[in-house]
Amino acid sequence: MKRIVTGVLVSAALAFMVTAPAFGESKFRQDFKKSYEANRFDALGFLVRTNKATIPGEILTLIDEAAKAEDHHEKMAILDLANTMATMYREWHGEGKYVDQVSALQKVELAKEEARVAEEEKWKKYETFTGNFILRSKQAQMEAKKLTPVIFPHWVHRLYYDCKACHPSIFPMKRTNSMSQVDILAGKSCGECHNGVEAFSAKENCERCHVSGKPAEAALISPKKSADINKLKASADRLGTGLNLDLMPTKGSLPFDRFGNIDWLLMRKLKAHEPKKSIKPGVKEERRDNEILFESPMPYVKNSIFSHTLHTELVECASCHPEPFKEELGSTVANKAAMGQGASCGTCHNRVSFKFADCNRCHVKPVGEDPGKALLRKKL
Numbered sequence: 001m002k003r004i005v006t007g008v009l010v011s012a013a014l015a016f017m018v019t020a021p022a023f024g025e026s027k028f029r030q031d032f033k034k035s036y037e038a039n040r041f042d043a044l045g046f047l048v049r050t051n052k053a054t055i056p057g058e059i060l061t062l063i064d065e066a067a068k069a070e071d072h073h074e075k076m077a078i079l080d081l082a083n084t085m086a087t088m089y090r091e092w093h094g095e096g097k098y099v100d101q102v103s104a105l106q107k108v109e110l111a112k113e114e115a116r117v118a119e120e121e122k123w124k125k126y127e128t129f130t131g132n133f134i135l136r137s138k139q140a141q142m143e144a145k146k147l148t149p150v151i152f153p154h155w156v157h158r159l160y161y162d163c164k165a166c167h168p169s170i171f172p173m174k175r176t177n178s179m180s181q182v183d184i185l186a187g188k189s190c191g192e193c194h195n196g197v198e199a200f201s202a203k204e205n206c207e208r209c210h211v212s213g214k215p216a217e218a219a220l221i222s223p224k225k226s227a228d229i230n231k232l233k234a235s236a237d238r239l240g241t242g243l244n245l246d247l248m249p250t251k252g253s254l255p256f257d258r259f260g261n262i263d264w265l266l267m268r269k270l271k272a273h274e275p276k277k278s279i280k281p282g283v284k285e286e287r288r289d290n291e292i293l294f295e296s297p298m299p300y301v302k303n304s305i306f307s308h309t310l311h312t313e314l315v316e317c318a319s320c321h322p323e324p325f326k327e328e329l330g331s332t333v334a335n336k337a338a339m340g341q342g343a344s345c346g347t348c349h350n351r352v353s354f355k356f357a358d359c360n361r362c363h364v365k366p367v368g369e370d371p372g373k374a375l376l377r378k379k380l
Contacts (some may be wrong), residue, residue, distance in 0.1 A: 010252075014377065026034060026058065028047065028055075028058060029058055029061075031043075031047055032044065032047055032058075032085065033081065033184065034083075036081060036084060037241050044084070045092070046089065048085070048089060048092050048093075048196035049089075049092050050086040051072050052092075052093050052171065054122055054261060055085060055089045055093075056089075056095075058115060059082050059085055059086050059087060059089070059098045059102065062079070062081060062082035062085070063079075063101070063102065063105065065078050065084060065160065066078040066079045066109075067106065067277040070113075072113050072116075075104065076109060076110075076113075076371055079102055079105055079106050080106075081119065082102045083102045083103065085098075086098035086099035086101070086102050086278065087099045092105070092235055098101065098189070103235050112353065123136065123149070123212075125221065126151055126212060126217070127152075127300075128221065129155070129156075129220075129221055129222065129223065129260075130155075130261050130350075130351070130352060130354070130355065131151050131153070131154030131158070131352035131353075132151060132152065132154065132220065132221060133151075133154075133353070134144040134149055134150070134151060134152075135149055135150040135151075135152055135179070136149035136150075136212075138177075138180070139323070147206060147210040147213070148210050148214065149210065149211045149212045150209045150210055150211075150212070151209070151211055151212050151217060151220045151221065152209075153208055153220045153223075155262055156220070156232070158262075158264065159232060159235075159236065159241070159243060159273060159275065159280070160235065160236060160241045160256050160273075160275055160276060161241075161275050162275045162276065162277050162313070162314050162315075163280065163315045163319070164277060164285075164314060164316045164319070165275075165276055165277060165278050165279050165314050166192075166279070166318065167315065167319050168316060168318050168319050169316075170192050171189065173320075173345070173347065173348070174313070175351075180201075184202045185253045187205055189278070190202060190209075192279060193279060194237060198279065203306070205225050215288045215363070217276065222256070223254060224260065227253075227254060228364045229245065229253060229254075231254065232295070233245075235293065236273065239276070240372065241273055241275055241276060242271050242272075242273050242274050243270055243272065243273050244273070245247035247270045247271065247272045248266070248267070248270065255267060257354065257380055258269060258358075259355050259357055259358055261335075261354050261355065261358075265310075268313075272376065274279075281352050285311075286312060286317050287309075287312045287313075288309070288312045289304065289308065289309050289310050289315070289372075290309070291305055291306060291308065291309070292305070292306040292308070292329070293305060293365070293371045294306065294334065295367075296363070299367045299368075301367075301368055302360075302363040302364060302365055302366050302367065303363065303364075303365040303366070303369075303371065304362040304363050304364070304365075305364055305365055306362070306377055317379055320347075322342060324344055324347050325344065332344055336356065339356060340356070340371060
């Protein structure tokens with residue numbers, strides 16, 4: 001029997017599979033895919049040997065489908081199927097132009113993906129500090145106006161405002177790139193504050209936010225090294241929120257925990273600042289004064305205490321209920337795996353609040369110890 005040398009690029013195809021619907025596919029295509037996904041090379045060989053006239057058209061159809069696919073992995077899975085078909089066609093029937101054509105397309109697509117990944121990696125440094133976002137969904141429009149993407153530093157805003165000042169009344173408690181210059185200049189989204197009264201005018205100070213790649217970025221992405229305390233204090237004095245870092249153990253500088261995050265609870269405890277609860281006057285504040293005991297399933301891991309008192313000082317109830325937490329106790333999964341995927345507590349923690357690695361911030365009650373006023377209980 002003639003030996004089959006496939007030369008297949010076994011990349012995303014086996015894991016992702018080809019997702020094109022069976023409707024409209026030829027019987028040959030359906031049989032080839034089925035054998036391909038099952039690694040039945042004997043069946044593939046038979047199909048290629050007995051369908052010489054059919055295969056070139058099938059390869060060209062796959063190439064056309066790949067060109068229309070938007071997702072890289074789907075595109076590569078289709079091309080991998082075409083590559084297998086073309087390679088086996090060359091081995092059995094001696095025609096190599098199709099495999100050369102498919103291989104060339106694969107190289108182009110891989111180069112595009114490598115460039116995309118490299119571009120993504122370039123921007124990661126801007127979000128290394130907890131709560132920093134790089135806003136570049138409209139990067140092409142920014143570049144046309146000779147502007148670089150925006151760095152949004154939650155930590156700067158948190159010096160002067162509690163989370164509830166912006167969430168959810170202005171922004172939902174989730175990441176969004178929906179802001180536009182039109183909305184901002186109309187007094188919406190960022191323009192609620194950046195109007196020249198509450199904060200600097202967005203209309204006249206584009207460079208204050210579009211700072212990526214410029215010297216001003218250092219103070220935003222590395223506050224421990226580069227924060228301008230005098231400038232921060234001047235803003236606090238203007239807003240009437242106070243900023244007295246002399247009250248900190250660090251004497252005059254921002255306090256950082258062992259994971260490099262600003263210790264906001266220490267600042268609140270020592271009254272080093274008094275952030276605003278709202279931007280607009282007359283907003284009624286919601287408060288809950290209870291705690292929930294999350295019981296650990298392992299005796300060597302302390303129970304976790306959730307303080308409604310503390311959280312409602314910072315956020316509105318509507319930011320957490322009914323999403324990501326339903327009102328009924330125990331109706332929402334709240335374990336480490338879910339949090340790591342950005343669910344439940346992971347909506348904020350590890351993103352804009354302290355990291356999960358700081359376990360002892362929540363796991364404070366030894367198993368079996370009287371939880372005190374933690375009247376509500378839930379199993380982790």
